[in-house]
Amino acid sequence: MSWHVEPEMLExxxxxxxxxxxxxxxxxxxxxxxxxxxxxxxxxxxxELETLWTEINGAITVPTPGIIxxxxxxxxxxxxxxxxxxATPSLSVSWLGGLILALGFxxxxxxxxxxxxxxxxxxxxxxxxxxxxVAYGPRVDPTYxxxxxxxxxxxxxxxxxxxxxxxxxxxxxxxxxxxxxxxxWAMVTWLIPSLxxxxxxxxxxxxxxxxxxxxxxxxxxxxxxxxxxxxxxNTAATAxxxxxxxxxxxxxxxxxxxxxxxFGRRGSFERGVRH
Amino acid sequence: xxxxxxxxxxxxxxxxxxxxxxxxxxxxGITGLLGPNGAGKTTLLKVxxxxxxxxxxxxxxxxxxxxxxxxxxxxxxxxxxMPQEPGFHRSFTAFEFIDYVAILKExxxxxxxxxxxxxxxxxTGLEKVAHKKIKALSGGMRRxxxxxxxxxxxxxxxxxxxxxAGLDPEQRLRFRExxxxxxxxxxxxxxxxxxxxxxxLCPRVIVMxxxxxxxxxxPKDLREVARGSVWFSEARAPEARLSWRTGEGVHRNIGxxxxxxxxxxxxxxxxxxxxxxxxAFIEAAWRRSRQCAGRPWFTGRYR
Ligand SMILES: Nc1ncnc2c1ncn2[C@@H]1O[C@H](COP(=O)(O)OP(=O)(O)O)[C@@H](O)[C@H]1O
Ligand SMILES: [Mg+2]
Ligand SMILES: [Zn+2]
Numbered sequence: 208m209s210w211h212v213e214p215e216m217l218e219x220x221x222x223x224x225x226x227x228x229x230x231x232x233x234x235x236x237x238x239x240x241x242x243x244x245x246x247x248x249x250x251x252x253x254x255e256l257e258t259l260w261t262e263i264n265g266a267i268t269v270p271t272p273g274i275i276x277x278x279x280x281x282x283x284x285x286x287x288x289x290x291x292x293x294a295t296p297s298l299s300v301s302w303l304g305g306l307i308l309a310l311g312f313x314x315x316x317x318x319x320x321x322x323x324x325x326x327x328x329x330x331x332x333x334x335x336x337x338x339x340x341v342a343y344g345p346r347v348d349p350t351y352x353x354x355x356x357x358x359x360x361x362x363x364x365x366x367x368x369x370x371x372x373x374x375x376x377x378x379x380x381x382x383x384x385x386x387x388x389x390x391x392w393a394m395v396t397w398l399i400p401s402l403x404x405x406x407x408x409x410x411x412x413x414x415x416x417x418x419x420x421x422x423x424x425x426x427x428x429x430x431x432x433x434x435x436x437x438x439x440x441n442t443a444a445t446a447x448x449x450x451x452x453x454x455x456x457x458x459x460x461x462x463x464x465x466x467x468x469x470f471g472r473r474g475s476f477e478r479g480v481r482h
Numbered sequence: 483x484x485x486x487x488x489x490x491x492x493x494x495x496x497x498x499x500x501x502x503x504x505x506x507x508x509x510x511g512i513t514g515l516l517g518p519n520g521a522g523k524t525t526l527l528k529v530x531x532x533x534x535x536x537x538x539x540x541x542x543x544x545x546x547x548x549x550x551x552x553x554x555x556x557x558x559x560x561x562x563x564m565p566q567e568p569g570f571h572r573s574f575t576a577f578e579f580i581d582y583v584a585i586l587k588e589x590x591x592x593x594x595x596x597x598x599x600x601x602x603x604x605x606t607g608l609e610k611v612a613h614k615k616i617k618a619l620s621g622g623m624r625r626x627x628x629x630x631x632x633x634x635x636x637x638x639x640x641x642x643x644x645x646x647a648g649l650d651p652e653q654r655l656r657f658r659e660x661x662x663x664x665x666x667x668x669x670x671x672x673x674x675x676x677x678x679x680x681x682x683l684c685p686r687v688i689v690m691x692x693x694x695x696x697x698x699x700x701p702k703d704l705r706e707v708a709r710g711s712v713w714f715s716e717a718r719a720p721e722a723r724l725s726w727r728t729g730e731g732v733h734r735n736i737g738x739x740x741x742x743x744x745x746x747x748x749x750x751x752x753x754x755x756x757x758x759x760x761x762a763f764i765e766a767a768w769r770r771s772r773q774c775a776g777r778p779w780f781t782g783r784y785r
Contacts, residue, residue, distance in 0.1 A: 239612070241604025273573060286592055287585045294571045294582055349569025350583065353631065356531045356563040357586035358555055364586075474551055479533055 212236055212243050221250035274300060288367060295368045296347055297338035298375065306334055306376055310383035317387050322436075324389060328450050329432040331380045331397035333425055335405045338372040340421030344412070345482050355479050362476040365409065373405055396450040403458035404428055406465035413472035416481040484509045484542075485639055485669040486530060491539035493525050493693075500525040501536070502693035512665040514684030515673040516754060522693040523673035524566050524643055530671060531563040531641045543639065557639075559588075562632035566643035566673075568624075572617040576608055576627045579616055583631040602630040605660060621648045629657070633664075640664070642672040646679050658683050677751040680704075687750075689757055696757050701750050708748035708756050713739045724755065 212220070212233050219225045220233050237244050272280070272289075275298055279289035292298055313330045316323030341347045343365045348354065355361055380401070384394045404424050411420035435449050486508040493501040500522045515523045528534035529541065532548045544560060546553035570579055580599045589595040603612050606626045611619055616627065625648055632640060646654050661670065661683055674680060680687045681701045689697035689704070697704060714732045718725045722735035736752055739745060 239609045241600045241609055244600065245604070272578065287590050287595075290578070290582050290585055294574070349571060350586075351569075352528075352531075352533050352565045353563060353568065353583055354586050355533045356558060356561060357583065358558040358588050359586045477551060477554065478535065 211240065211246075214246075217243065217247055218250055221247055291364060291367055292371050294348075294350070295342045295371065297341045297372050298368075302338070302341075303375065303379075306338075306379050309334065310379060314383050314386045317389075324387065324393075325432075325436060325449065327384070327387065328393075328397050328400075329429065331384075332401040332404045332428065334380065335373050335376040335401050336408055336421050336425055336428075338376050339369050339405050339408055340417050342368040342372050344417035344480055346416070346418055355477075360477065361479075362473045365412075365476060369405070369409055373401070377401060393451075396455070399455050399458045399462070400428070400450070403461040403465070406462050406469065410465040410468040410472070412480050413469065413475040414481075419481075485544055486671070487542045488526075488530075489540045491526070491529065491541065492537050493522075493529065493534070494537055499693045501529070501539075503539075504690075504693070504695055506688060506695065506698070508669055508671060508686075510665075510667060510669055511686060512661060512670040512672065512684045513686045513688060514680035515671065515688050515690060516675065516677065516680050517673075517690035518675060518758065520692075521690040523690055525693075526690070527641050527643045527671065527673055528565075530639075531561065531565075532557055533563075560638045562634065562637035562640045564628050564632040564640075564642045564645055566647075568628035568631075570616045570624065570627070573615060575613050575615055576619065576623075576630075577603065577612045579627060580631050580634065584634050587635050589635070598634060602633045605633060606630045607656060622650055622653050625649060626653070629660075638668050640668060640670040640672075642670065644673055644675075646674055646676060654679075677749070677754050681750040689754060691758055704753040704757075705748050705750050706753065708736065708752035710745060711739055711756055712736050712748045712752050713743035713745045715744065719743075723760070 216225070216229065216233060220230060223230075225233075237247065273293055276289050276293040279292055280286060284292070296302060309330065310327075313323075313327040317327045343351075345351045354364065377398070380397060381395070384397070387394050408417070408420045408424050411424070414420075415423075432449075439449055484507045486506070488507075489505045491501045491504040492499065502522075504522070504526060515526065517523050525534065529536055530543065532543075532554050535549060541548060543557045546556050548554045548557055571582065574582065577599060580602060581595065584595045584599055589598060603609060606629055608623070608626055608630060611623055616624065619627065625645065629642070629645055632642060646657055649657060658679075661672075664670065672679075672684070685700060687697070687699060687701055687704055688695055697707070713719070713735050715735055716732060718733050719735040719737070719740070721737050721740050722733075723737040725733050725735040725737075728734050734746070735743075736755060
């Protein structure tokens with residue numbers, strides 16, 4: 208900064224003994240100059256300054272946060288949490304757009320054939336799985352290393368982001384499932400597998416890299432589903448038959464085991480996850 | 483008390499020994515790590531920044547052991563770290579990004595946090611671009627953003643990996659000014675492959691190569707390594723390991739000086755080159771040939 212407000216002017220401003228035109232130009236400078244702000248903090252009446260201060264601070268932080276962050280703030284999320292979430296790739300506008308698109312296709316497919324409905328059930332759990340995989344870790348978070356060296360618990364950061372991703376993709380999948388042709392409990396057969404796969408990927412992240420964990424699980428889920436569909440091809444099996452009882456039960460067990468493993472190994476996240 | 487103590491540090495990547503038995507201590511002041519690419523500087527700094535663990539050896543920071551959870555947290559609370567290739571959330575503004583890191587540093591109170599963000603922004607002279615998106619900033623500006631985040635919370639230990647890479651000469655001067663002011667009461671460890679940086683900035687220099695420490699001392703000591711090994715001559719001296727024509731038209735030679743040679747005062751770079759040996763001479767020769775072609779700033783910036 209090459210020029211600063213002259214001390215006399217600053218003094219006058221601090222005591223609000225200055226005309227509007229000058230005050231305006233000083234404020235314009237204060238917004239961009241930390242040194243003069245520091246200077247003015249030592250002058251004048253503290254109460255008056257406090258008021259000026261909040262106004263200037265307002266102007267400084269006004270450069271509006273991104274749309275996601277604003278949305279979160281409006282939902283009542285605390286500002287520091289909103290900032291942590293805004294830095295999550297899978298909470299970006301383009302990611303959410305992609306989710307809506309994918310779900311839209313799946314719903315359309317479900318209306319075209321009963322196999323299409325099964326596609327929806329197979330696809331829906333993959334969305335939060337992918338979302339969580341790109342929410343945290345050295346490959347996807349450009350500030351991963353800085354974050355690791357910082358005192359905020361990396362495990363905490365992981366959980367905050369993973370819950371936000373699960374909530375958004377789960378919420379969107381739920382809305383999409385309301386548009387499905389089937390209107391019984393089969394419309395939510397994707398829910399427990401979503402939880403199971405996502406939590407399993409988080410738990411595995413304490414051992415292998417987040418991307419490897421997610422791709423491995425996606426592979427198991429998709430090939431398992433494909434096998435089931437293959438053997439059911441010549442039967443009249445419905446979604447309930449294929450993804451009902453046994454799959455749901457297995458996924459509940461996977462969820463419980465994953466939560467146990469995840470919390471048991473929480474310390475490993477503070478040492479850093481694999482690349 | 484020493485802020486940092488490392489003993490016999492070994493870190494392998496496959497068959498490469500990135501750290502091959504490094505021992506060092508550092509207390510208040512600036513310590514410069516000097517070494518060519520691949521010397522192990524980044525690995526050492528990552529270990530000190532608690533983001534990488536050693537294969538063997540011991541390490542203590544502020545008397546705490548970073549492999550223990552509680553201790554590590556204590557260390558992280560007093561640490562500022564600027565990685566060699568800091569990433570950014572590019573859609574954030576500079577202010578938002580630094581604010582984000584401030585949150586990672588446990589500053590939850592919004593008002594106090596913003597005041598602190600403003601402070602480091604003023605310190606690095608980023609006021610004018612604070613509200614520009616990071617993706618719109620130049621490389622030099624981004625490095626200053628990365629430096630700002632390391633200064634948050636006024637940490638007692640600053641670990642800066644190649645903080646001057648990509649800075650133009652003016653930014654470099656400003657950086658040195660900020661550092662020398664900070665270095666008085668804090669421990670700063672920085673890496674560089676620019677001898678001018680350590681000569682201008684670091685009371686203490688450590689030269690590394692192939693994961694080993696080759697030298698530890700003041701820049702003056704490093705210069706003295708080359709005393710008696712630098713001389714001027716009219717023509718290229720056959721004894722020289724490196725020889726180039728200076729602006730004044732004489733040849734400046736480094737190597738084993740012949741008897742009766744016109745010896746000159748060595749520079750820090752001379753000492754550094756002699757310590758490192760042939761590899762470094764080749765690199766320096768290459769660099770100078772590029773400079774003679776009239777593109778002196780190209781090599782570092784666009785690597
Ligand atoms: N993650 C890694 N995987 C494999 N090799 C690595 C890794 N990090 C560093 N190395 C190797 O370790 C050596 C030291 O690297 P580094 O610490 O980055 O050196 P410097 O920072 O001095 O250039 C180099 O040979 C480099 O190739
Ligand atoms: Mg390096
Ligand atoms: Zn000013």
